[in-house]
Amino acid sequence: METLQDHKGIGISSEPIIGRDKLGQLVPVNVFRALRLEGMKEIAGRGANAIIYRGGRNLGYNIGQNISSKMSNKTDLNEYLTDVVHIFEQLGIGLVSIADGSFNNGQVYLQVDECVTCAGIPNIGETVCHFEGGVVAGIVQNFTGGVVTCKEVQCWGKGDKTCMFEVNL
């Protein structure tokens, strides 16, 4: 069975992108959304959501690996989450906060404001942030070591003004 560790992928890095001397790492949010919301649907239809979730989860796992490799106390959840918040902001994915629940009782609600995928989009009657949900799941899974599921329960795509992810450990 493939594991998340098998997906080293591109990970994340602050290194300059080779071949992007002038343009650097950043692209406008609109370009990202054209690929993410329109392009992916064209390519994979409804199955796109699961694929995007898995891609996000692999990235999240790598982000988690990066974070924990730099931590002196690998079990310090507060330090881990503080770094997660910074990286989400640094990468422009969104502004993360814990809205409810706790890691101890097995269910946490993570809020993501200014989400790169959905902030400001009209109500289309469905959640759209499967990528971010996957990233959250991968990050949490890296810390807990157990299987984690993550479901988006609030989203601009559903008429909310933020994203809310229900994480079950």
Ligand SMILES: [Zn+2]
């Ligand atoms: Zn959303």
